[in-house]
Amino acid sequence: MTVAAIIDGKAHAAQLRARVAELAASFERKSGRKAGLAVVLVGDDPASQVYVRNKGKKTVECGMASFEHLLPEATRQEDLIALVEKLNADPAVDGILVQLPLPDHLDEQAVVDRINPDKDVDGLTPASTGRLALGLPGLVPCTPLGCLMMLKDRLGSLSGLDAVVIGRSILVGKPMAQLLLAESCTVTIAHSRTKDLPEVVRRADIIVAAVGRPKMVMGDWIKPGATVIDVGINRLPPEPGKEKGKLVGDVDYDEAAKTAGAITPVPGGVGPMTIAVLLRNTVVAAHRNAGLELSADAI
Numbered sequence: 001m002t003v004a005a006i007i008d009g010k011a012h013a014a015q016l017r018a019r020v021a022e023l024a025a026s027f028e029r030k031s032g033r034k035a036g037l038a039v040v041l042v043g044d045d046p047a048s049q050v051y052v053r054n055k056g057k058k059t060v061e062c063g064m065a066s067f068e069h070l071l072p073e074a075t076r077q078e079d080l081i082a083l084v085e086k087l088n089a090d091p092a093v094d095g096i097l098v099q100l101p102l103p104d105h106l107d108e109q110a111v112v113d114r115i116n117p118d119k120d121v122d123g124l125t126p127a128s129t130g131r132l133a134l135g136l137p138g139l140v141p142c143t144p145l146g147c148l149m150m151l152k153d154r155l156g157s158l159s160g161l162d163a164v165v166i167g168r169s170i171l172v173g174k175p176m177a178q179l180l181l182a183e184s185c186t187v188t189i190a191h192s193r194t195k196d197l198p199e200v201v202r203r204a205d206i207i208v209a210a211v212g213r214p215k216m217v218m219g220d221w222i223k224p225g226a227t228v229i230d231v232g233i234n235r236l237p238p239e240p241g242k243e244k245g246k247l248v249g250d251v252d253y254d255e256a257a258k259t260a261g262a263i264t265p266v267p268g269g270v271g272p273m274t275i276a277v278l279l280r281n282t283v284v285a286a287h288r289n290a291g292l293e294l295s296a297d298a299i
């Protein structure tokens with residue numbers, strides 16, 4: 001028996017991309033050029049290749065320019081930094097994304113640190129992270145911003161709600177907690193050392209699971225009516241006779257859906273929103289960098 005409403009990330013993402021396409025067209029009319037996103041991929045990790053290809057395709061579909069830089073696994077740190085500096089200086093590039101993880105011999109933070117914060121559409125530079133913590137305007141990491149958009153669409157005001165974020169990564173957990181705090185939630189960040197996680201989660205009106213452990217959050221951890229956002233994308237081992245295992249989230253969906261008020265599915269929940277928000281951040285950065293007005297509620 002399912003009681004939860006399903007939060008349709010695909011539909012949310014399509015709506016957001018349509019809005020981005022309108023803004024990209026008006027940006028082009030006003031500035032005389034397309035907004036541009038540069039994506040840098042080092043090495044040949046198949047999953048990252050799929051993401052990067054998808055990003056490029058969706059960027060072009062939204063009427064923006066896509067610049068893909070595919071570098072060999074053996075790329076040296078100084079060459080990667082030189083590319084980032086070149087993109088910083090390129091007026092056709094409004095957003096720069098260096099696909100993570102980088103190969104082990106490269107220093108991820110040192111590379112990210114060199115991205116001009118005004119082009120940091122991933123929201124990962126120290127400047128962007130600081131702006132988020134201080135409540136100043138800036139660019140916010142895509143996955144947590146997508147989660148927040150879906151939560152606000154579902155719940156309206158989040159003020160005073162108890163939110164539990166499971167996971168403390170730089171890409172998701174930490175910025176998610178900051179965004180929820182800015183919406184006046186009472187925020188708990190839980191992680192692998194948290195004592196009695198089920199009890200902590202049972203208090204939550206909002207649960208954001210971003211740990212990367214398949215079905216870790218059990219159905220009986222969910223407070224009746226809570227809103228569950230599942231950021232996890234985990235592939236289970238294949239069943240006999242099957243080539244690929246099933247994709248599941250960090251939440252036991254079937255069980256949680258019996259108690260939750262609303263829940264995101266995997267796939268089709270948070271995933272599609274991440275790229276849509278990346279495109280949103282790019283068109284926002286393009287406007288700001290060109291000195292063009294973009295009202296806060298435009299997108």
Ligand code: GUN
Nearest residue numbers: 097098099100101122142
């Ligand atoms: N790898 C997985 N997710 C992301 C993301 O949001 N940004 C970057 N740069 N790399 C990623």
